[in-house]
Amino acid sequence: MRTVSVFGATGSVGESAFDLLIRAGGPATYRTVALTGGRNIRRLAEMAKALRAEIAVTAHAELLPDLREALAGTGTEVAAGAEAIAEAAERPADWNLSAIVGAAGLPPGLRVLRRGGMLALANKETLVAAGPLVRRTAREGQATILPVDSEHSAIFQCLIEADLETVERVTITASGGAFRDWPLERLARATVAEASCHPNWDMGQRITIDSASMFNKALEVIEAHELFGIGLDRLKVVVHPQSIIHAMVTHRDGATIAHLGPPDMRHAIGFALNWPSRAALPVAKLDLASIGSLTFAEPDETRWPALRLAREVIAAGGAAGAVFNAAKEQALDDFIAGRIRFPDMAAAVEHALSVAAGQPGFAQSPESLEDVLAWDALARMNAAEWKGAA
Numbered sequence: 001m002r003t004v005s006v007f008g009a010t011g012s013v014g015e016s017a018f019d020l021l022i023r024a025g026g027p028a029t030y031r032t033v034a035l036t037g038g039r040n041i042r043r044l045a046e047m048a049k050a051l052r053a054e055i056a057v058t059a060h061a062e063l064l065p066d067l068r069e070a071l072a073g074t075g076t077e078v079a080a081g082a083e084a085i086a087e088a089a090e091r092p093a094d095w096n097l098s099a100i101v102g103a104a105g106l107p108p109g110l111r112v113l114r115r116g117g118m119l120a121l122a123n124k125e126t127l128v129a130a131g132p133l134v135r136r137t138a139r140e141g142q143a144t145i146l147p148v149d150s151e152h153s154a155i156f157q158c159l160i161e162a163d164l165e166t167v168e169r170v171t172i173t174a175s176g177g178a179f180r181d182w183p184l185e186r187l188a189r190a191t192v193a194e195a196s197c198h199p200n201w202d203m204g205q206r207i208t209i210d211s212a213s214m215f216n217k218a219l220e221v222i223e224a225h226e227l228f229g230i231g232l233d234r235l236k237v238v239v240h241p242q243s244i245i246h247a248m249v250t251h252r253d254g255a256t257i258a259h260l261g262p263p264d265m266r267h268a269i270g271f272a273l274n275w276p277s278r279a280a281l282p283v284a285k286l287d288l289a290s291i292g293s294l295t296f297a298e299p300d301e302t303r304w305p306a307l308r309l310a311r312e313v314i315a316a317g318g319a320a321g322a323v324f325n326a327a328k329e330q331a332l333d334d335f336i337a338g339r340i341r342f343p344d345m346a347a348a349v350e351h352a353l354s355v356a357a358g359q360p361g362f363a364q365s366p367e368s369l370e371d372v373l374a375w376d377a378l379a380r381m382n383a384a385e386w387k388g389a390a
């Protein structure tokens with residue numbers, strides 16, 4: 001029987017994966033090794049019972065007694081803390097979904113790759129913060145990374161049986177998020193609630209706000225660069241408000257292969273779960289006539305400076321990805337907490353990048369998790385210290 005682990009099971013991606021596993025027969029079809037979550041102990045315990053998980057882990061040590069009580073008598077082991085999540089990732093499982101939000105997804109992802117596991121990667125921060133380290137770990141462990149981020153799953157699918165040599169351009173689409181059509185001067189007054197509404201996708205709050213600021217797309221440009229080895233000259237972002245086309249690959253003969261589908265993450269997760277086969281999935285089939293029109297526009301980098309920053313990060317290389325990701329996470333925390341305004345997030349990240357660029361070793365890619373975490377800590381401190389909004 002195929003074995004699976006889900007890291008970040010209680011989140012938006014985790015819930016979609018759970019839905020697929022249950023629909024496929026749950027414990028009759030898959031043996032679940034590890035399920036991990038954060039604060040949502042009730043849901044983690046429900047999932048662990050339904051899938052008869054070997055171990056359930058919460059990120060928070062103080063919640064261990066609650067988890068233990070919720071799973072008493074079920075046979076599911078319990079554990080807590082970041083190291084316990086990383087250790088759970090060492091348990092052999094054929095398919096491992098990385099769906100924790102933020103840089104906290106990196107340590108368990110690395111452990112999966114080190115043991116040669118198949119890593120279905122939704123956690124884009126893993127590749128942004130530590131692309132070269134992650135690729136090296138995968139190579140040494142003879143592990144497989146399957147993209148689950150919808151655009152990257154789409155690129156992967158467009159590239160099946162394609163010759164990378166003939167690819168002239170890879171385009172990923174961006175919905176434009178909550179503020180696509182807002183007057184620029186209104187952005188400084190944008191509230192957290194307004195930024196937390198995505199026009200098309202139902203996702204966790206952090207990625208939803210990142211969509212509004214275009215930091216999500218900036219992370220995805222770097223993620224595509226790391227995953228597919230595509231240089232900046234061949235990577236393009238186009239605003240596509242309907243989120244029906246997820247990515248396009250253009251060949252030198254002028255043909256463009258596009259991946260289309262309704263905005264439902266169960267496609268990308270289900271594709272990775274069943275790869276290299278294609279199973280029937282509970283995803284609506286497209287009815288283009290009822291959609292009517294698909295529209296496209298160039299991204300406005302005055303509105304979305306995150307896209308310019310992504311290009312600068314790729315051009316800089318070295319520790320820039322780790323700094324960019326961590327500074328963005330800090331700036332997002334500060335926006336959510338009301339300490340800075342919406343447009344200040346990009347300014348705080350740019351500040352953290354410019355401070356880090358003056359530090360010795362910035363030009364070298366971090367070679368270990370500890371190196372990544374050192375740059376991460378510095379970047380968070382510098383982003384938090386940015387006082388431009390005051």
Ligand SMILES: NC(=O)C1=CN([C@@H]2O[C@H](COP(=O)(O)OP(=O)(O)OC[C@H]3O[C@@H](n4cnc5c(N)ncnc54)[C@H](OP(=O)(O)O)[C@@H]3O)[C@@H](O)[C@H]2O)C=CC1
Nearest residue numbers: 008010011012013038039040059100101104122123203204
């Ligand atoms: N949502 C989507 O459709 C998409 C998401 N992604 C990426 O997938 C990842 C997950 O996104 P999403 O599902 O929206 O996020 P959510 O916020 O919905 O879920 C995050 C998950 O991670 C857990 N978690 C939070 N903090 C920590 C931590 N410090 N340590 C361990 N676990 C933690 C949460 O636990 P709990 O809730 O119990 O506290 C939850 O299980 C992100 O990297 C995102 O960018 C990519 C493409 C699409």
Ligand SMILES: CC(=O)[C@@H](O)[C@H](O)COP(=O)(O)O
Nearest residue numbers: 149150174175176177211216
């Ligand atoms: C579902 C998914 O992959 C998200 O990353 C999505 O792409 C967010 O949409 P935008 O960033 O395009 O608004």
Ligand SMILES: [Mn+2]
Nearest residue numbers: 149150151220
């Ligand atoms: Mn995406």
